[in-house]
Amino acid sequence: MENKEESRKRLLELNKKQAEFYDENVYVHREKENFLVRLWGDTRDKFHHFRTDIGIMQTSDDLHELWLGNLSDKKILDLGVGGGNALSISIASRCKEYHAIDLSERLAEQFQEKLKAKGLSHAYSYKADFLADEFALYDFDIIYALGVAHHFEDFDLFLETAHNKLKKGGKMITYDPLNTFFFSRIIRAAFRPFQNDAAWEWPFERKNFELIQKRFKLEGVQGTYGRSKWAFPLLFINKRMAVNYGRKAHQKDLQESNQIGAPLFRCLQVTMSMVKK
Numbered sequence: 161m162e163n164k165e166e167s168r169k170r171l172l173e174l175n176k177k178q179a180e181f182y183d184e185n186v187y188v189h190r191e192k193e194n195f196l197v198r199l200w201g202d203t204r205d206k207f208h209h210f211r212t213d214i215g216i217m218q219t220s221d222d223l224h225e226l227w228l229g230n231l232s233d234k235k236i237l238d239l240g241v242g243g244g245n246a247l248s249i250s251i252a253s254r255c256k257e258y259h260a261i262d263l264s265e266r267l268a269e270q271f272q273e274k275l276k277a278k279g280l281s282h283a284y285s286y287k288a289d290f291l292a293d294e295f296a297l298y299d300f301d302i303i304y305a306l307g308v309a310h311h312f313e314d315f316d317l318f319l320e321t322a323h324n325k326l327k328k329g330g331k332m333i334t335y336d337p338l339n340t341f342f343f344s345r346i347i348r349a350a351f352r353p354f355q356n357d358a359a360w361e362w363p364f365e366r367k368n369f370e371l372i373q374k375r376f377k378l379e380g381v382q383g384t385y386g387r388s389k390w391a392f393p394l395l396f397i398n399k400r401m402a403v404n405y406g407r408k409a410h411q412k413d414l415q416e417s418n419q420i421g422a423p424l425f426r427c428l429q430v431t432m433s434m435v436k437k
Contacts, residue, residue: 167314168291175263175289178311178360182242182264196354210392211429214406216384219414220335220431221246224304227333227380227433231255234301237325239290240308244271249278251304258283259297261290291321298325303332310336311360316371323375326436331379333433338383339363340425364430369420376434383417383427384410 162170193201211217224247231254238248241260252258252275260275262268265287272285288295303322312318322332339345352358372378391406416423424430 164314164317164320167317171312171314171317172289172291174313174359175291178357179263179265179287181357182262183266185266193356194354196351197356200351200354201356206395207392210395210402210406211385213403214388214391214410216388216410216429217246219382219384219410223380223382223431223433224333224335227331228302228304231302235259235299237261237297237300237303239303239305240311241271241285242267244274245304245306247304249274249280252280252283253278256282259300260285261288261295263287263289291317299327300325301327301330303330305332305334307335309334310362310364313360313362315362315368319371319375323436329436331433331435332376333431335431336429337363338425338428338430340366341428344389344428366425372432372434375437377437378420378432379435380433381419381424381430382414382432383424383430384413385428386413386417386423386426388413389428 228247228251231251234255235257236251236255236259238245238251238258238260241248241262242264244260248260248271252260258275258280260268260271260283262271262285268285268287275283275285303326305322309315309318326332339348348363355361386409388406388409391402391409394402394405413423413427417427418424
């Protein structure tokens, strides 16, 4: 069994491959792959777009704004920012100091141009590996990690690193896929051989929540795509029917899946706000 330092070195090497993948562009990779790889990627894209149609992403953005609070005196790390998330510019414009990092130099530079165009001289976007010694910044008030935490196979190492980089009482806000519903576990297992990004895709299991609560206090949790996941297949029959059913089911998910328990584990995605212990 490898120790933490061995695990860190292994993940650093893997992150170099991940950086190459995103520097080249995920869609370029997909076009080079076989039919099943393209099918998995295209279906996943439709699944993500459907989140917007039924209000999941707006719900998440609203929750994140609530959890972020007043940022006027805050130092923020936007982790794995890519070309910028939905709230990234807003966060950067409202905080005292803003750092956005990504493994992809191409994406980090693209986002730096957006920050520059907005005249945000206190905001920086650059290539960096969260686990590397070279990324030596600490004392963040908030780490904003949208679709990032599940990229770390050694999840406890990720949590330890985040815990060390946050100041006392700091928080981390995350949004990630879940792999706790039995049917989704079967589908993911069947298609994993056809994922061209499988090496850094580790959707949350129940054990992830146990690890989180050793280092952080959960301030807020919200599962999505619980009841509403059943609306997605309808998309291929009738989009209006799928959206209408999805929106109604999403409202029930908001009521039922806002704490650790069975309804949450039937969801396919989860967003959380966790405070450093």
